Amino acid sequence: MSVHAPLAGVLTDAEVLRAASTDRSGWAGSDPGGVVRPREVADIQTLLAWAHRTGTPVVARGAGTGLAAGAVGVAGAIVLDLSRLDRIVEVDVDEQLARVEPGVITADLDAAASAHGLMYAPDPGSVGISTIGGNIATNAGGLRGAKYGVTRDHVLALDVVLADGTLVRVGRDTIKGVTGYDLVGLFTGSEGTLGIIVGATLRLIPRPTRTATATAYFADIGTAARAVTAITRSGARPAVLEILDGPTLAAIDDLERTTLRERGEALLIIQTDGFGAEEELDVLTTAIASLASHVQTATDAAASESLLFARRRALPALEALGRTLIEDIAVPRRRMAEAIDRIAAIAREEGVRIFVFGHAGDGNLHPIIVTEHAPADAPVPAAALRAADRIFALALELGGTITAEHGVGRLKRGWAQRELGPDVHALQRRLKELFDPRGILNPGSSI
Known part of the structure; x- marks a missing residue:
């Protein structure tokens, strides 16, 4: 069904609609009624005011790199592609902040900040x-x-178009400020269900002048997890603390012709930064010395990058093996070993391949279920879906969460309700209804 929005240039080409109905999760939704790619905030206000009057669903979309089907088209909806609002309006060196439009590529903002000796710290795997x-x-x-x-942690203020087309600014351009409720925090992570973000003021920090990196191999994942506890207790704070299990190392070996798994059944990658980078790394490697079977360190940029190589190649290595379902849970760090061991048991019992890597510093694990190569619109094997459900249940059992950084989207909506519980879920639904009384903003997603 096509939709006639009050803007010129509504795209209804079949290929454009099909592309807007999916993301990197592989979710195959319904083709939307149209796609619009505005260049001005005023056009977005006009569109939202019309959609509010007519009850037309609107789904905001960026680059389509999401992993939870949180920004995919639905039947009869307008997909609001924000990629053309891509200006870095200002990098304020003195205040150490940037004002940007939503379509700016994350790595481009970091590069612009770098020219002034600053850094935009968040660095998702899709940063480029x-x-x-x-x-x-x-x-x-x-x-x-x-x-x-x-x-x-790095968003200071947001410009948001509400469901009825009203443009509001929430937050402020100062580091501190507690006037009113924290609407910046509320909109951040709301997956386009409360309003459309059309501008942001973001915190920048001084770019570290020094970094130091270590790779540490362990006989098994349990020992690696104990090493994470030792690092946490050491008093030093790594900037990067990543974990990879043995099967993931083997997959990287297959793709890159390396010999990582020969060194151990688990790998930690540790990086410190700042003026005391080398000293902090010494503290951390000393803390895990009795647990690790092999440790390698580097302090220059090129050598450090080579040590990060395994982490950066983990997902491509798994994608080379087959179709990937990229999951995203977090558990208390002390329970990571138990989580990984039980995920391995789930893999055996369901007869599927599951590989685990993630951000050990905050307990965020990515169990990757790999099935046979198949077209993107092919059904996911039932065993893989059962394994995913069991992984989510495990995360909750261990006191964790079903999503740490990928979002809820459409893939995890039922599980989000289970994690939140009926009272909190009802409260969140009331918030949604307050901001979006007609339910037009990204229906069927998040909560």
């Missing part, structure tokens, strides 16, 4: 292709989360 708006919508994390947190 994902947009700031999408990162804010999902509260994206990344490798540097162990020290610098997630996107929400």
Whole structure:
């Protein structure tokens, strides 16, 4: 069904509609009624006011790199593609902040900040292709989360078009401020269900002058998890703390002709930064010395990058093996070993291949279910779906969450209700109804 929005240039080409109905999760939704790619905020206000009057669904979309089907088309909807609002309006060196539009690529903002000796700290795995708006919508994390947190920790203010077309600004351009409720925090991570983010003021930080990196191999994943506890207790704070299990190392070996798994059944990648980077790394490697079977360190940029190689190649290596279902849970760090061991048991019992890597510094694990190569619109095997459900149940059992950084989207909506519980879920639904009384914003997603 086509939709005649009050804007010129509504795209209804079959290929464009089909592309807007999916994302990197592989979710195959319904073709929307149309796609619009505005260049001005006023056009978005006009569209939302019309959609509010007519009850037409609107789904905001960035680069389509989401992993939870949180920004995919639905029948009869307008997909609001924000990729053309891509200006870095200002990098304020003195205040150490940036003002940007939502379509800015995350890596481009970091590069612009770097020219002034600054850094945009959040670095999701899709940093080179994902947009700031999408990162804010999902509260994206990344490798540097162990020290610098997630996107929400770096958002100071937002410009938001509400469901009825009203443009509001929430937050402020100061580091501190507690006037009123924290609407910036509310919109961040709301997956386009409360309003459309059309601008953001983001915190920048001084770019570290020094980094130091270590790779540490272990005889098994349990020992690696105990090493994470030792690191947490050491008093030093890594900027990056990543974990990879033995099967993932083997997959990287197959793709890259490396010999990583010969060194151990689990790998930790540790990076420190700042003026005391080498000293902090010494503290961390000393803390795990009795547990690791092999440790390698580097302090220059090229050598450090080579040590990060395994983490960056993990997902491509698994994608080479077959179709991937990329999951995203978090558990208390002390329970990571139990989580990984039980995920391995789930894999055996369901007869599927599951590989685990993730951000050990904050307990965020990515169990990747790999099935046979198949077209994107082919049904996911039942055993894989059962395994995913069991992984979500395990996360909740261990006191964790079903999603740490990818969002709820459409894939995990039922599980989100289970995690929240009936009272909190009802409260969240009332908030949704307050901001979007006609239910037009990204229906069927998040909560």
